[in-house]
Amino acid sequence: MTLYIKGTGNVSPQKTVGHPGFLADGVTHMGTRLACVEPDYKTYIDPKLIRRMSRIIKMGVAAAVDALKESGVAVPDAIVTGTAYGCLEDTGIFLSRMVEQQEALLAPTAFIQSTHNTVGAQIALMLGCNGYNNVFVHRAFSFESALLDAMMLVAENDANTVLVGAVDEITNYSHSILERIGLYHKDIGSNVNLYEEKINGTIAGEGAAFFLLTNEPSTENYAAIRGVRTFYKPTTSQEAETHIRDFLSSNNLTAANIDLVVSGRNGNSAENQVYDEVHTSLFPGNLIVNFKHLCGEYPTATAFATWVAANILKNGVIPGVLNNGVETTLTFRNILIYNHSHNTHHSLILLSAC
Amino acid sequence: MEKLIQDLKVQIIAQLNLQDVKPEDIGDDQPLFVEGLGLDSIDALELIVLLQQQYKIKLSNAEDGPKVFRSVRTIAEYITAHQAQTA
Incomplete structure (x- = not known):
């Protein structure tokens, strides 16, 4: 089943909101936390609604509004969201108040907004969309699961247009907890140094990316999403290679047909080993770019990668910020996103030109 | 009563996170x-x-809710009446 990307919206640590040009200038972030470059949300959301929204909800709604506006679809048939952490900030507020107020007299707003389905529900409320609405909370498979659900909805004729996206945020609490357990590399300097030396740990990221997917082909579309596959905890890089070969084969492709691999390398030498072995063995002559120096590491970072791949296919160019300062113009046909999280959650997303 | 009304306006703005609303904006x-x-x-x-x-x-x-929460003044009156009862 092939779906087409008709519109995109992306709130990320780069200047991506409102389609200002495809990664024309890279944003440098110092330290281990890449926070989103956020818009003035009052241009996206009714001020009466904003007052109850935490940051992640506003990020998700703004990305969704951008995707819908660009596609010209006012109300999609379905909304499917992926998130690993959900609305962390409001969850923290709600839990803190439970402790402070000894589980009595809890104000409802933080609780209502703390659930994982808040972003998808808020978008539906704003649009008056009474169609299918689902959220997937599958750690680093959350976005991929949302994509698969969208593909199945369309394959079974339950929808023609689906708004699919993923959201995850960093909060002060989550960042300090994840830093304490050693996920981040404290002496990294800035995000542009992410791949320069062998280090342990990576940088934290966050973002909200939404896509309006349709079953109608058009040369105006960004790209076609041809397939998504996930696999869990391969014991060796050879096992990962077998999955990749099989996935490509099921789409009538071989590794040689892949014009570009968008790789989830995140600077952590322990986790990069699998990427390096797979790249060397399967894609020795293929173009490969990394994306996590731009968005950081987070469980739904593949949504950012999908936005990157879709834009490369639409514009026919790899911006310099993705490719060591070298802008590359080519006719791209097939792009494979290969990502893993902690060498447990591996995923593949295949996009092709329209 | 006037002080209570002013206090309530400030508390309502904070509790409901009414952005860009000042106490004097609420009649x-x-x-x-x-x-x-x-x-x-x-x-x-x-x-x-x-x-x-x-x-x-x-x-x-x-069922008293709509009557009590009709305006800031009705809330203040309800509080005053309740405090008088319990004094």
Whole structure:
């Protein structure tokens, strides 16, 4: 089943909101936390609604509004969201108040907004969309699961247009907890140094990316999403290679047909080993770019990668910020996103030109 | 009563996170729900929590809600009456 990307919206640590040009200038972030470059949300959301929204909800709604506006679809048939952490900030507020107020007299707003389905529900409320609405909370498979659900909805004729996206945020609490357990590399300097030396740990990221997917082909579309596959905890890089070969084969492709691999390398030498072995063995002559120096590491970072791949296919160019300062113009046909999280959650997303 | 009304306006703005609204923007008799400030059912719950937290008043009869929460003045009158009863 092939779906087409008709519109995109992306709130990320780069200047991506409102389609200002495809990664024309890279944003440098110092330290281990890449926070989103956020818009003035009052241009996206009714001020009466904003007052109850935490940051992640506003990020998700703004990305969704951008995707819908660009596609010209006012109300999609379905909304499917992926998130690993959900609305962390409001969850923290709600839990803190439970402790402070000894589980009595809890104000409802933080609780209502703390659930994982808040972003998808808020978008539906704003649009008056009474169609299918689902959220997937599958750690680093959350976005991929949302994509698969969208593909199945369309394959079974339950929808023609689906708004699919993923959201995850960093909060002060989550960042300090994840830093304490050693996920981040404290002496990294800035995000542009992410791949320069062998280090342990990576940088934290966050973002909200939404896509309006349709079953109608058009040369105006960004790209076609041809397939998504996930696999869990391969014991060796050879096992990962077998999955990749099989996935490509099921789409009538071989590794040689892949014009570009968008790789989830995140600077952590322990986790990069699998990427390096797979790249060397399967894609020795293929173009490969990394994306996590731009968005950081987070469980739904593949949504950012999908936005990157879709834009490369639409514009026919790899911006310099993705490719060591070298802008590359080519006719791209097939792009494979290969990502893993902690060498447990591996995923593949295949996009092709329209 | 006037001081209570002013205090309530500040507390309502904080509790409901009414951005860009100042106490002087809320009329003493201005309707709070639907028209006026445009509050909704979630705000009603927040106001019930505010009454309990700040004034130790539990709204015993839910049917009194629309009357009590009609405006800042009606809330202030309800608080004053309740405090007089319990004094």
